[in-house]
Every structure is written in structure tokens, then in C-alpha cells.
Amino acid sequence: MGGDFGPSVTVPAVIDFLISHPDAAVYLYGREDDIRKRLGSRGGSFYQQVSDRLQIVHCEQSISADAVPSKVLRGKSRRESSMWKALQALSVGEVQACVSAGETGNLMAMSIKNLGTLPGIARPAICSPLPTRKGRSYILDLGANVDCSVIQLHQFATMATIMLKTMAGWEPSERGAVDLVDKQSTANICVKTGLPSVALLNVGIEDRKGNRVVREVADLLRSDQNINYVGFIEADSLYSGDVDIVVCDGFVGNVVLKTTEGVARLLIDFIRSESSGYGLARLQGLLVRPLMKRVLGFLDPCHYNGASLLGLRGTVVKSHGAADQTGFARALDIAFGEARNDVCKRLNECLS
Amino acid sequence: MGGDFGPSVTVPAVIDFLISHPDAAVYLYGREDDIRKRLGSRGGSFYQQVSDRLQIVHCEQSISADAVPSKVLRGKSRRESSMWKALQALSVGEVQACVSAGETGNLMAMSIKNLGTLPGIARPAICSPLPTRKGRSYILDLGANVDCSVIQLHQFATMATIMLKTMAGWEPSERGAVDLVDKQSTANICVKTGLPSVALLNVGIEDRKGNRVVREVADLLRSDQNINYVGFIEADSLYSGDVDIVVCDGFVGNVVLKTTEGVARLLIDFIRSESSGYGLARLQGLLVRPLMKRVLGFLDPCHYNGASLLGLRGTVVKSHGAADQTGFARALDIAFGEARNDVCKRLNECLS
Numbered sequence: 001m002g003g004d005f006g007p008s009v010t011v012p013a014v015i016d017f018l019i020s021h022p023d024a025a026v027y028l029y030g031r032e033d034d035i036r037k038r039l040g041s042r043g044g045s046f047y048q049q050v051s052d053r054l055q056i057v058h059c060e061q062s063i064s065a066d067a068v069p070s071k072v073l074r075g076k077s078r079r080e081s082s083m084w085k086a087l088q089a090l091s092v093g094e095v096q097a098c099v100s101a102g103e104t105g106n107l108m109a110m111s112i113k114n115l116g117t118l119p120g121i122a123r124p125a126i127c128s129p130l131p132t133r134k135g136r137s138y139i140l141d142l143g144a145n146v147d148c149s150v151i152q153l154h155q156f157a158t159m160a161t162i163m164l165k166t167m168a169g170w171e172p173s174e175r176g177a178v179d180l181v182d183k184q185s186t187a188n189i190c191v192k193t194g195l196p197s198v199a200l201l202n203v204g205i206e207d208r209k210g211n212r213v214v215r216e217v218a219d220l221l222r223s224d225q226n227i228n229y230v231g232f233i234e235a236d237s238l239y240s241g242d243v244d245i246v247v248c249d250g251f252v253g254n255v256v257l258k259t260t261e262g263v264a265r266l267l268i269d270f271i272r273s274e275s276s277g278y279g280l281a282r283l284q285g286l287l288v289r290p291l292m293k294r295v296l297g298f299l300d301p302c303h304y305n306g307a308s309l310l311g312l313r314g315t316v317v318k319s320h321g322a323a324d325q326t327g328f329a330r331a332l333d334i335a336f337g338e339a340r341n342d343v344c345k346r347l348n349e350c351l352s
Numbered sequence: 353m354g355g356d357f358g359p360s361v362t363v364p365a366v367i368d369f370l371i372s373h374p375d376a377a378v379y380l381y382g383r384e385d386d387i388r389k390r391l392g393s394r395g396g397s398f399y400q401q402v403s404d405r406l407q408i409v410h411c412e413q414s415i416s417a418d419a420v421p422s423k424v425l426r427g428k429s430r431r432e433s434s435m436w437k438a439l440q441a442l443s444v445g446e447v448q449a450c451v452s453a454g455e456t457g458n459l460m461a462m463s464i465k466n467l468g469t470l471p472g473i474a475r476p477a478i479c480s481p482l483p484t485r486k487g488r489s490y491i492l493d494l495g496a497n498v499d500c501s502v503i504q505l506h507q508f509a510t511m512a513t514i515m516l517k518t519m520a521g522w523e524p525s526e527r528g529a530v531d532l533v534d535k536q537s538t539a540n541i542c543v544k545t546g547l548p549s550v551a552l553l554n555v556g557i558e559d560r561k562g563n564r565v566v567r568e569v570a571d572l573l574r575s576d577q578n579i580n581y582v583g584f585i586e587a588d589s590l591y592s593g594d595v596d597i598v599v600c601d602g603f604v605g606n607v608v609l610k611t612t613e614g615v616a617r618l619l620i621d622f623i624r625s626e627s628s629g630y631g632l633a634r635l636q637g638l639l640v641r642p643l644m645k646r647v648l649g650f651l652d653p654c655h656y657n658g659a660s661l662l663g664l665r666g667t668v669v670k671s672h673g674a675a676d677q678t679g680f681a682r683a684l685d686i687a688f689g690e691a692r693n694d695v696c697k698r699l700n701e702c703l704s
Contacts, residue, residue, distance in 0.1 A: 068558075068560065070560075132618075133618065133621070143555050146562055146563040147563045147564070201607070203495050203498060203606040206420075210498055210603070211499045211603060234610050235606070235607045235608075235611040235613075235614060236610035236613040236614040236617070237614065238614050239614045239615060239617070239618040240614075250555070251555055251562070251563060251604065252603065252604060254555040254587070255555070255604050255608060255611070256607060256611050258587035258588035259587040259590065259607070259611040259612060259615070260611060260615050261587075262587060262588035262590055262591045262592075263591060263612050263615040263616060264615060264619070266484075266485065266591040267647060269485070270647055270650055271647055287635065295619060295622055298622055
């Protein structure tokens with residue numbers, strides 16, 4: 001029921017997902033009427049192909065995007081909501097992963113309530129892929145933890161490392177990580193091969209830069225044999241893709257993500273307005289359109305959709321509220337991959 | 353001597369500045385040989401026009417971009433550096449403002465040492481204009497203060513308000529600030545006309561969002577009659593230009609600025625590579641070029657060049673290291689405007 005478009009996006013996305021994953025089954029939690037209306041939207045024959053792997057669980061309520069988590073959790077009707085019921089099914093093992101495009105704060109609060117957190121994790125981190133020049137990097141936390149302790153940031157690095165190592169198909173890139181290390185003023189960082197590279201987001205790459213927390217985390221990561229720490233990274237290098245994982249607190253991560261969205265939107269609007277009009281500008285506009293489409297596709301947060309809530313006792317993936325059908329299907333892919341690769345169990349073993 | 357290009361950019365920029373400001377005079381601090389070589393680069397006749405308002409003060413040393421501030425300040429040769437000598441001249445009133453493209457940390461440390469800070473200011477904030485849909489907004493701090501107290505953030509809002517009010521030519525925009533207020537859950541924010549609007553950068557716009565510091569600053573700003581506080585702003589709205597001033601700590605501000613640079617560079621590279629090649633792509637590329645140039649110009653940090661170090665007992669403006677001639681001339685403009693409008697004196701009166 002979540003996201004900007006509800007079942008009109010999520011239902012056809014689920015049908016696409018089921019077609020491309022013959023070994024998956026999906027339970028849809030929400031208002032049965034609304035869902036049924038959309039089942040044919042992908043074309044009846046598509047639905048027929050997957051109908052035996054698709055079940056609807058009717059829920060009277062859904063959590064609105066502007067609901068306040070603390071109030072929702074005290075509310076009596078929460079147990080009737082689609083979000084709660086889906087997470088409940090995950091907690092008792094009826095399903096192996098849960099995907100929602102609902103509001104992050106509520107999804108987080110309900111996930112913690114229903115699933116609990118892994119040993120030593122106070123609050124899960126939100127980890128999302130980021131488009132870069134050399135494929136994707138992963139960044140966490142993206143807003144769940146606005147103030148982070150040294151221990152938390154260290155845990156984030158550990159969790160993301162385990163997640164990437166565990167995910168089938170992921171290969172250590174090394175990419176430009178060695179360059180990054182060379183640029184650091186400390187000579188005692190060595191790249192550990194076979195492990196994803198981890199950098200800490202900071203306001204400079206020299207040891208003395210940043211606040212106390214960031215510097216202490218750096219010391220901790222450097223001495224951790226299970227983490228391939230390559231040093232500090234500045235925000236202007238995030239999109240070079242030189243590292244696999246970027247760790248920061250949730251306030252900063254949220255600012256990175258939203259600044260990116262803001263700049264991209266500004267640029268796109270600017271190009272649109274500059275290439276509308278008559279004469280040469282109009283011709284430019286027409287010719288630029290396919291190019292702009294590719295640029296938009298590259299930057300579109302939906303194409304990197306699917307943020308993992310790492311640190312829960314269960315696989316929960318948050319979809320961007322504005323995700324389209326392709327985007328939501330990607331979030332389902334990610335959840336499927338995490339469940340299939342037992343990321344949660346591996347995290348539990350390592351954190352214990 | 354500072355920045356990526358040194359006198360080859362700063363000297364012609366100064367000549368341009370002097371031509372457009374017949375009531376200004378400039379002292380150039382640096383290696384006389386290097387400077388003299390560039391005096392004719394703008395064309396001999398240009399130099400002749402302004403030569404009586406241009407003086408060279410030879411300095412044996414200059415501070416390199418990778419020098420560590422704490423070491424520089426203890427070093428014996430610091431007093432021979434161009435940066436130190438220029439700031440010294442400012443401190444004794446020989447000049448009314450100082451512009452440098454040198455490294456921020458060193459400029460900050462030397463400025464504090466030479467000029468001191470205004471009453472109650474522990475460390476100045478870096479305040480820079482930001483390109484937006486509706487003209488420029490100003491954002492501070494951009495990296496001087498990585499950890500900020502509630503009191504510091506309140507001071508930032510006060511200083512930027514005074515700066516904008518004092519600057520000739522600035523007019524309160526109100527712009528979309530009223531919209532922003534409407535969106536906030538608190539109804540008790542009222543827009544004060546005649547004052548620049550101030551927003552706090554946060555991870556959400558609802559009262560409950562963010563960390564303790566941000567929420568406490570919000571309470572303080574709301575009750576301050578001298579500040580037109582309009583509420584929280586998220587990073588994706590920074591470029592809408594709905595507010596005049598955005599306040600955040602230096603860590604977050606630095607991340608905003610550098611993320612913007614990173615995304616812009618990524619987009620530009622992507623468009624370049626997509627529009628190179630043959631056939632239609634090549635034609636697109638050629639047609640897109642003038643459009644891209646306008647986009648680049650709009651985003652180019654140099655065109656919004658000139659960050660004020662607010663809170664010093666003197667006007668110091670930092671130019672982006674990569675600024676070109678036009679960019680450096682803008683930094684000179686800003687310094688000239690601040691000195692002319694006695695921004696520093698006004699700040700001193702208000703903070704006292």
C-alpha cells in the first residue's frame with residue numbers, strides 16, 4: 001500500500017518479479033479490493049503465469065506516510081495495518097523477506113518491534129546502493145541513526161562488509177581503492193584483497209581532519225583484520241566509485257542522498273528550460289531529449305532502489321516512495337538476494 | 353600565490369576588478385617576479401589604466417596547500433609568507449579586506465591569529481552563496497567547525513542575517529519561505545518581513561526530526577526576534593532557493609558542497625561520454641555543447657565564488673582553489689562589498 005503510487009506500482013512490479021524469479025512466491029499485504037483491481041494491469045496472461053505463487057492477505061488498515069512512529073506504535077489499529085502484518089509474517093517465518101515503500105521511520109520502528117535487532121545493534125542502519133562511474137558503491141547509514149557512536153559506525157562497516165561478501169554475484173573490485181590509500185597521509189593502511197573496501201566519509205582525507213568520532217572510528221577500522229579499511233573519503237569522490245562501502249552517520253548520509261536528488265533535479269530543470277523555446281534552442285531540445293533520458297535513467301534513485309535495513313533479525317528492504325514499477329521490482333530483487341544468501345544469519349553469526 | 357593557478361589567475365583578476373571598481377586599490381602579496389610576469393597578461397593598456405592603484409608587496413614565502421596549520425603556526429618562516437603578511441596588513445588597518453585562494457585551514461588559523469575573533473565567537477564560520485532556482489541562497493558553516501554547539505549555530509544564523517541585511521543591494525526576498533513555514537508542523541512560526549529568512553538544515557521538516565542539537569537550535573531561533581526563522585529544510589530543497597540563509601554545522605555543510613560538486617562532475621562526464629562518438633550521437637554532442645556550457649556555467653562553483661569568514665575582526669574572503677579569472681574577481685567583489693558596507697563593524701556591534 002506504500003509509496004507515492006501504492007498498488008498501481010507495487011502489484012505489476014511483483015508480477016514482473018515473479019516472472020523473472022520462478023522460485024519465488026509473494027504475499028501481498030493490503031486492501032484486497034485495491035490489489036485485485038491491479039492484478040490484470042500487467043496483462044491477464046502475465047498474471048496467469050504467476051497466480052499460483054501470489055497470495056493476497058487482506059489488511060483493513062495501512063500506515064499513512066505522515067503518521068508519527070511513536071503514536072503509531074501506541075495506536076490500537078497498528079496490528080491491523082499491512083505493514084505490521086507483513087512484518088509479523090516475517091517474524092514467525094511465514095515469509096523470508098519483507099519489502100515496503102512505506103515511510104522509513106514507521107517501517108524502522110515496526111521492524112524493530114516485530115523482529116528485534118541483532119546482538120549489539122541498538123538500531124539498524126539503512127544501506128543503499130549509489131550510482132558511480134565504476135558501478136555501484138554502498139552507503140550507510142542513510143538516516144536511521146542521526147547521532148552515531150564510534151561503536152555504531154564500526155558496526156555499520158562490519159555489517160556492510162558481511163552483506164557484500166555474502167551476496168552472490170558480488171566481486172571485490174579493488175577499483176581505485178589503492179589510489180585512495182596512496183593519497184592518505186598515513187602509510188600504514190594496506191588493502192586487504194578479497195574483502196570489499198570501506199571508506200569513512202569525512203571533510204578531508206588527512207588524518208587530522210574531521211571530528212573526534214570519525215577519527216576514533218578510523219583507528220578502530222584500521223586495526224580490524226576483518227575490514228578492508230582504505231581511509232577517509234570526501235563527498236566529491238563518492239561518485240567516482242573508488243570504494244565499495246562508504247560509512248557515515250545517518251544525518252550526513254541523509255544529506256548526501258538528498259543533496260544528490262536536489263542537484264540532479266535542478267540540473268534537469270535547468271536543461272529543460274534552456275532547451276525549450278524556438279529556433280536552435282528548440283532543435284537542441286529535441287536532439288537532447290534521448291540523451292537527457294539516459295542521464296535521467298542513470299541518476300534516477302529508482303534505478304538504485306532498495307535500501308536494506310541492516311541489523312534486524314530478518315530481511316527488510318525499503319523501496320523509495322517515488323519508485324516506479326522497475327524500481328520496485330529492483331527492491332524485490334534485493335530482498336530476494338539477501339534472503340537467498342542468508343545475509344541475516346551471517347550477520348548474526350559475526351555480530352554474536 | 354594561492355589556489356591551483358596562482359598569479360596566472362589572481363593577477364589578471366585583480367586588474368579586471370580594479371577596472372570595474374575605480375575607487376578600489378589592491379596590494380598584491382607574493383613573489384614579485386611571479387607577479388610582475390603576469391601584469392601584462394591582461395594586455396598592457398589594461399594594466400596602465402590601474403597601475404597607480406596596484407602595489408606589489410614582495411614576500412619570500414608562501415603557504416603550500418598541503419601545509420598543516422598547527423605546524424605552520426609554529427614555524428618560523430610563517431611571518432615571511434604572503435598569507436601572513438596580507439593578514440598582518442589587514443590587522444593594522446593598512447588594508448580593509450583580504451582575499452586568498454590558499455588552503456582553508458591555514459587561512460582560518462592565520463586569520464584568527466592575526467585578527468582575532470568577534471565577542472563570543474570561538475571560531476569563525478565559512479559562509480558561501482549557493483546557486484538556486486530563485487537566485488542565491490547563503491549557507492554556513494562550510495567546514496570550519498566540524499562539531500557545533502547550539503550556541504554556535506545560533507550565532508551563525510545571527511551573523512549571516514546581519515551580513516545580508518548590511519550588504520548593499522540585498523533585498524529580503526520572502527520567496528517561498530511562507531510555503532516552507534506552511535509545511536512545518538508547528539504553527540507558531542511567523543515570517544518576519546524585512547529580515548532574510550533562515551532555515552536549519554535537517555533530515556526532515558517535522559519538529560521531531562533530527563538530533564538534539566538541531567532541535568534545540570530551532571527552539572532558540574524561533575524565539576529570537578532578530579531572526580526570521582522559517583523552520584527546518586531538507587537537503588533536496590536547498591536548490592529551490594526558498595530561503596535566504598541555511599544554517600548547518602561545518603561537517604554537514606562541507607558534505608553538501610562537495611556532494612554538489614561530485615554530482616555535477618559526474619553528470620557532466622556522463623553527458624560528455626554519451627554525446628561523443630559518431631552519427632547521431634556526434635550531432636547531439638555538437639548541438640548540446642553550447643547548452644552544456646550554460647549548464648556548466650550555472651553550476652560552476654567559481655561563479656558563486658567568494659566565501660566569507662564570518663566572525664573575524666576583519667574582512668577575509670576565501671576563493672575556491674580552482675577559481676578562474678572571473679571567479680577570483682567575484683571573490684574580490686564580495687570582499688569589497690563587505691568592507692564598504694562595514695559588515696564586520698556591524699557584526700561586532702550586534703555580537704557585543
